[in-house]
Amino acid sequence: MITELSQVYEELQKPEVEVNSKFMYSSAKTNNRTKKMSLGRIWFNMLLPDDYKLINEAVTKKLTNSIMIDILNTSGAKVASDTLSKINSEAFKMQTIVPVTFQEQDFTLPDKIQKMKDDRLNGETDPVKFQEKLTVIANEYLKWLKDNNSGLYDIVASGAKGNATDIAVLLIARGSTSDFDGNLTKPSTHAVNDGYTLNEFYENANQARSALFIRSVGSAVPGDTSRITAFANSNVVLSDTQDCKTNRYLTIKVTKDLSERILQRYHMVNGKPTLITSDSDVLDKVIKLRSPLYCIQKDGICPTCYGETAKTLDSKTIGLLASSVIGTKILNNFTMKSRHLSSSVRFKNVDLVKDLIR
Numbered sequence: 233m234i235t236e237l238s239q240v241y242e243e244l245q246k247p248e249v250e251v252n253s254k255f256m257y258s259s260a261k262t263n264n265r266t267k268k269m270s271l272g273r274i275w276f277n278m279l280l281p282d283d284y285k286l287i288n289e290a291v292t293k294k295l296t297n298s299i300m301i302d303i304l305n306t307s308g309a310k311v312a313s314d315t316l317s318k319i320n321s322e323a324f325k326m327q328t329i330v331p332v333t334f335q336e337q338d339f340t341l342p343d344k345i346q347k348m349k350d351d352r353l354n355g356e357t358d359p360v361k362f363q364e365k366l367t368v369i370a371n372e373y374l375k376w377l378k379d380n381n382s383g384l385y386d387i388v389a390s391g392a393k394g395n396a397t398d399i400a401v402l403l404i405a406r407g408s409t410s411d412f413d414g415n416l417t418k419p420s421t422h423a424v425n426d427g428y429t430l431n432e433f434y435e436n437a438n439q440a441r442s443a444l445f446i447r448s449v450g451s452a453v454p455g456d457t458s459r460i461t462a463f464a465n466s467n468v469v470l471s472d473t474q475d476c477k478t479n480r481y482l483t484i485k486v487t488k489d490l491s492e493r494i495l496q497r498y499h500m501v502n503g504k505p506t507l508i509t510s511d512s513d514v515l516d517k518v519i520k521l522r523s524p525l526y527c528i529q530k531d532g533i534c535p536t537c538y539g540e541t542a543k544t545l546d547s548k549t550i551g552l553l554a555s556s557v558i559g560t561k562i563l564n565n566f567t568m569k570s571r572h573l574s575s576s577v578r579f580k581n582v583d584l585v586k587d588l589i590r
């Protein structure tokens with residue numbers, strides 16, 4: 233019977249232990265009944281709060297995120313942050329005992345997939361059709377990796393790193409790349425794993441150059457914008473006066489996306505500033521939101537116009553804070569995203585007339 237984390241680590245260090253072998257586990261989570269579970273699942277449940285429900289399924293990045301939000305909503309910030317720290321430190325420890333890895337044979341395509349690749353991709357010159365066929369083969373290969381207990385499958389399926397397209401480009405075929413002007417090259421049937429021909433190497437380099445260009449040129453613009461924004465906002469500070477009593481508000485219709493972003497802000501209900509604590513309070517309603525845009529306080533922005541997060545700030549220089557947030561957003565959305573998109577080209581057939589009519 234496993235009751236302590238240390239027992240999990242002890243079992244994992246035994247040379248004869250099988251990754252998928254089941255162990256006895258019993259706790260408040262199982263209503264004190266004995267359950268047979270894998271060491272990994274027992275370990276994960278031990279990291280969650282004692283009163284949290286039993287998780288008995290493969291844990292992915294997505295599931296971990298939803299569990300954390302769940303804990304935050306039901307048990308509060310302190311418990312959630314303690315749980316996160318515990319998962320963090322224990323996961324690092326776990327990685328030193330049973331690191332996730334993959335074997336050399338994961339990089340040799342099985343005969344079945346190699347045959348698929350030869351049959352379907354050789355002679356296909358249309359970039360869009362090539363890409364479609366490649367994705368199908370990549371998903372078949374992922375299935376094969378899963379059936380053969382490959383660590384590579386775990387890494388992709390958990391959401392830790394990579395997806396079917398990455399697997400395709402690295403192991404099956406590179407497909408088309410785009411050059412500086414957006415022209416598509418003839419699809420390449422070689423993957424990084426196979427090595428490229430001279431021509432393929434040259435064409436791929438073309439796309440790499442375009443990505444380097446976007447990164448270098450694209451970083452300068454948001455960098456300069458950040459500097460200007462910081463300069464312009466540096467005198468915007470938080471005021472000590474609680475409420476400026478302005479009578480101008482942002483009248484907005486609250487959508488789902490907005491509702492999550494205006495939490496802890498004030499809106500006017502019957503002439504009184506009221507804190508928004510839950511998105512369901514304001515969802516789909518038209519509200520009068522208090523906003524720094526309409527604050528009339530002379531010595532800075534009042535905390536009622538700014539929102540409740542004013543209380544959590546160490547400094548009053550909210551203008552500089554906002555500038556750095558804006559700068560980061562611009563950098564991430566314009567430069568980083570376009571760079572990542574440029575490294576994995578996706579194709580779409582466009583019917584201009586049809587798209588225009590729609």
Ligand SMILES: [Zn+2]
Nearest residue numbers: 476527534537
């Ligand atoms: Zn104000």
